[in-house]
């Protein structure tokens with residue numbers, strides 16, 4: 001389309017817009033420089049549109065555009081979302097939400113100074129690593145403990161400190177990829193130890209380990225296959241047998257447990273998830289796990305085990321590079337206290353989600369359907385399944401009641417609705433299955449219910 005020269009002449013100058021009352025308001029709010037930049041960009045966009053044949057927008061349209069650009073630029077890029085997917089621990093969605101007490105602890109130690117590395121009794125330099133040692137030992141039965149930035153760092157540190165330049169035995173069935181590029185063989189190479197694979201993918205016996213031992217062996221590594229299951233003709237060497245063999249040869253066993261589940265998952269209708277307590281009781285010399293999977297705390301790597309090995313890790317130069325920060329430490333300490341008090345299920349969001357009763361979930365789903373009906377949106381409940389996710393309890397599901405929106409009753413395609421929900425503030429993440437958009441109340445925090453209904457109303461009625 002040919003453009004209209006007269007439309008171009010109608011375009012107000014940047015200066016005129018800046019001097020308007022709305023322009024002055026933007027300057028007062030965002031600074032002169034940012035306002036000039038935003039107004040220039042909306043005028044420039046309008047000019048380009050006119051050259052493509054559009055007509056000239058009004059001054060107030062241009063100013064509104066600039067105001068929106070400015071407002072959007074100040075939204076945090078990392079922001080809260082509502083997880084309606086029914087996947088409880090999702091690495092992409094930040095894994096475990098923190099308990100209110102943990103959040104409070106973070107605020108308390110980070111809004112002022114703290115005794116992060118200071119001994120109050122003696123008035124001298126202390127260690128950040130001692131704050132939660134006793135708690136971790138009490139909860140897991142270990143002699144010593146150490147925390148890092150995450151579990152990948154914990155594995156790297158342990159292998160670097162105990163096996164550099166020497167051989168580490170691992171079953172072929174445990175050479176796993178956890179996701180996000182964490183592959184056990186790569187981490188082993190990075191730590192400078194030599195990987196010796198034993199057994200086969202589906203069966204590894206203690207004799208396979210025994211046959212692979214040499215003068216060069218530094219350590220026996222067991223990795224919990226936390227995100228998949230092999231079934232059928234399988235055999236895994238029990239940890240206690242591995243420990244007995246290793247100790248006969250004065251070698252340590254490192255058990256990478258992944259999830260760090262301190263509770264008995266069978267009480268919640270799930271398969272048994274191996275616990276750090278069990279690994280310690282079986283004699284593992286070092287056990288490591290994440291802080292933000294089934295432990296339900298902040299991102300962290302936790303190492304528990306024998307003092308002779310843990311103290312070698314604590315002194316290793318890599319320790320400085322993988323150390324935990326004060327906010328995480330505060331959140332982790334508060335999280336662990338919930339376990340000590342036997343109140344994890346009431347206070348840790350992921351355990352509240354895991355233990356939510358079918359009746360409770362069905363009631364909330366029913367309430368959502370009613371509230372949606374009141375604003376003219378047709379939805380219905382249906383039986384479904386929630387999953388644990390995040391490299392914990394693969395294949396295990398929990399029965400739930402979902403709220404379903406059917407494609408045929410909706411004003412837009414389900415893909416488009418899901419996208420609009422993701423771009424809404426707060427963002428809502430859902431799943432689509434067989435022409436239905438599904439919302440699972442299990443992973444939506446109860447205090448987010450009204451925000452979820454508002455988001456759906458805005459997206460479907462807006």
Ligand SMILES: *Cc1c(COP(=O)(O)O)cnc(C)c1O
Nearest residue numbers: 150151152178226257258290391
């Ligand atoms: C999740 C996982 C890791 C990595 O832990 P991060 O805390 O994500 O670094 C390592 N090993 C196993 C077995 C895991 O499940």
